[in-house]
Amino acid sequence: MQRPSLLVREQPLDALCHHFGVQPTPGVSTPGPTFDMPIFSRDAPRPTHVLAASSPDQSTIPPLMLPIDAALFARGFDLALPAAAPSGPRASGSGALTLPVVPLSVPHPGTLPLLLLFGMGLEREPNVLAWALLPVSVVEEFPNAAAMALVLARVPSERFERVFRHNQGLWRNILSLGLTDAAMYQLVQTAWNVTAEARRIRQRGTI
Template structure:
């Protein structure tokens, strides 16, 4: 049975939601091995009047020496970010509560220049999802669950054992591998950044426990996920 879950369809949706919340467009950034990480980035502003981010996180899970190295550029507002995570990611830059310069034109769309903070994490693709929900910036109603587990498994909550059985039964090997990679990576990111919201942390931990148990069930049944 094929499932339709946001986490299996697109990793870009949470990043797009973060960018819309912060009134900026999404950009890509590639850094050559011989180059250093930029100190600032220019982000396109969507609306002339509206909130804008104070910093951009340059998120990566490979070393800059990797020839395929690239960053996920994630906008953040320092006040909210520092309130929602215990890890001091911004460092001395956390004192910046407003963008250091107003939006400006560079011969094209209006842009804003903000400090860029390199952030090495265990799993870069799940960072936008983590920031979106740990900071409470998600659209209403909250819908984190379908990013983490198949809907059929969610319907069996709160029985972790039954949820895992259902997940192991309905997922293809490829789907289960992707859930394992995504949920394990998200959980490792939580351990690294230490968000303050206990309900969010508990939900992700439960999803990872379900996924890990589904993998064990599949392995015992003769699969190799």
């Protein structure tokens, strides 16, 4: 039986760390070859590396430190990761896991945890992914893309801009990393197409 999605009650970054039994840990401006992440569950599978995810557009912001399993990443994405420090993960005496750091430049670091969760197969429920991309009222109109776009175009401006930036960033990350999961690719592409059409509707003032 499939376990409940952690995304029902946690943000993607927290859920990603939860899957690997480590605590979310703020990054530093210039990460070294290894990085310590506190362990909160010794029963969870261990990550093999930590991505130091940054964007060329946000060079002054410390990278987002994201635990991964290198084998799952290689299965889920076409992008070959840069070489990391040769040492594997090891537990430190302070109750932390010392992980090799892999620097990774992506268009939108903020949506990378969600992409990693589904791309590495840690989360699998398509409805949960859909709800992470679009308001429930929009998802309820599926598969009528025109109706979905119209409903989305009518949400308040502040919320619409959040949805637009999020879905644009996620889609750009997918293209950058080369997601291999065809079903997820199609779902996010649909969400992005709906979002882009909603933006056009708003710009035309036809709502």
